[in-house]
Amino acid sequence: MRITGDQHLIKKINKSIVFETIRQKHPVSRAQISELTNLNKGTVSSLVKELIDDNLVYEIGPGQSSGGRRPVMLLFNHVAGYSIxxxxxxxxxxxxxxxxEGNLVREKTTALHDLSFEAIISTLFQSIRTMIxxxxxxxxGIVGIGIGVPGIVxxxxxxxxxxxxxxxxxxxxxxxxDEFHLPVTIHNEANAGAMGEHIFGAGKGVENLVYISVGIGIGTGIIINNALYGGTAGFSGEMGHFVIESHGKKCRCGNRGCWELYASERAFLDQAKSLSAAEAEDGDIDLFIQAANEGNGDVIRLFNQVGEYLGIxxxxxxxxxxxxxxxxxxRFAKAEKWISNPIHRVIESRSLPYHRAQLRIxxxxxxxxxxxLGASSFAIANFFSDMKISVE
Ligand SMILES: [Zn+2]
Known part of the structure; x- marks a missing residue:
């Protein structure tokens, strides 16, 4: 029998449907997959066999029976590969x-002291090599590498x-x-963070949310109807550069008075230099949080001020x-105890009451x-969408 291109394509699509069903509903039996997908049992069985041969699915002991013989259940093999x-x-x-499935297996944090391009790339490669x-x-093996970067990608x-x-x-x-010969996905760090929180974190099950990444700068990621809102070219979300002081400080982006100049970790650390506290020497946010916890009034006032700007x-x-x-x-979210109140206070007093009525922060x-984690989830999604499903 001669198999046409269309039949190949249909088989490939059906295999993806069966795989997605197992990935999302597992543990699940062949009969349940057949019901859920409207594919006949013979088709499901042969596609499941291929997925088992691909190491993406495995069988476990019998599940609940609805009367007859108890069925063998199928599970997604979440350790079939790993992502960075x-x-x-x-x-x-x-x-x-x-x-x-995005579960954390290993991690490595490296502080960057030398900010030259070569030093950053060399540290980045070394950290990827360590994970591999x-x-x-x-x-x-490693199915892909996802990177979140603080910039426009x-x-x-x-x-x-x-x-x-x-x-x-x-x-x-x-x-x-070129270095690792693996698939690579790169996203803006706040977009990756928004996705990470939406899939695994505080935004699980929430359809519409905005994630604010407050680090050295401020980035934002927007989830609308469960999907990342990218804008026309994928550049949306640079709210750290909207202007809150019309004649304010000059920003590296070319504008003046950008939000991140007043409400970020760098804004805090720059102003903290003028404090006499010993922590100012190191420029480490953790030490300032500790100083605030120990009752240092100057540090608490500075957190309060930056928190108010965040609220604006x-x-x-x-x-x-x-x-x-x-x-x-x-990183700046670690100061929650000291910035939460000013943020809430400013939003309560300044935002439109209709708009904040159902808001949670x-x-x-x-x-x-x-x-x-969001960057890793993009690499995994890329692997599944790109997965070359072989059709014999
Ligand atoms: Zn700016």
Whole structure:
């Protein structure tokens, strides 16, 4: 019998449908898959056999019976391969290894002291190499590398502009592919963080949310109807550069008075230099949080002031998007205890009452992992969508 191209395509599509059903509904029996997909039992059985041969699915003992013989249940093999997620921060690199369900397996944080391009790339490569070497054995190995970067990224994985790194037109995806010969996905760090929180964190099950990444700069990721809102070219979400002081300080982006100049970790650390506290020497946010916890009034006042500026920008976001949830994440979210009250106070007093009526404000439940886990989830999604399903 001669099989036409159409039949190949149909088989490939059916196999993807069966696989997605197992991935989302597992444990599930062949009969249940047949009911859920309207594919006949013979088709389901032969496709399941292929997925088992591909190591993506495995069988476990009998499940609940509805009267007859108890069926064998099928599970998605979430350790069939592993994915690497990287949060390329301005002063650190956090790299994670996850399984195919996004569960954290290994992690490595490296502080960046030398901010030259060569030093950052060399540290990045080294951290990826470490994760590859520590990955457990698996049939598929490393399925991809996802990176979140603090800048504007185009669809080829080129970083067009990362003001806080001082990078322009860096084809990072190509550099990493050349080095590791693995699929690479690159996203803006706040978009990756929004996805991380939406899939695994405080934004689980929330249809409309805005994720605010407050680190050295401020980035935002917008989820609308469960999908990341990218804008025409994928560049949306640069709310750290909306203006809150019309004649304010000059920003690296070319504008003046940008929100992130007043409400970010850098804004805090810059002003903290004038404090006489010993913590100012190190410029480490953790030490300032500790000083605030120990009752240092100057540090508490500074957190309060930066928190108010955060509230002012968030008021604009509430009035624009009427979101169900705002999630504050990245390093500055660690100061939740000291910035939460001023943020709430400003939003309560300044945003439109209709827009904030159903609003919840949460701090990241993934801590500093939002971007790295989100980046890994993009790499996994890319693997599943690109998965070459072989048709014999
Ligand atoms: Zn700016």
């Amino acid at each position: 997620g990287v949060d390329l921060g301005v002063n650190y690199i956090l790299t994670v290894l996850t399984d195919l 070497s520590q990955a457990p054995d698996s049939p598929r 185009d669809e080829t994985g080129t970083i067009l502009f990362a003001p806080n790194l001082g990078w322009k037109n860096v084809n990072l995806a190509e550099m990493i592919r 920008g968030l008021t604009n976001i509430v009035n624009t998007f009427n979101p169900e949830l705002i999630i504050i994440g990245n 949460a701090f990241s439940s993934l801590g500093t992992y939002s971007t790295a």
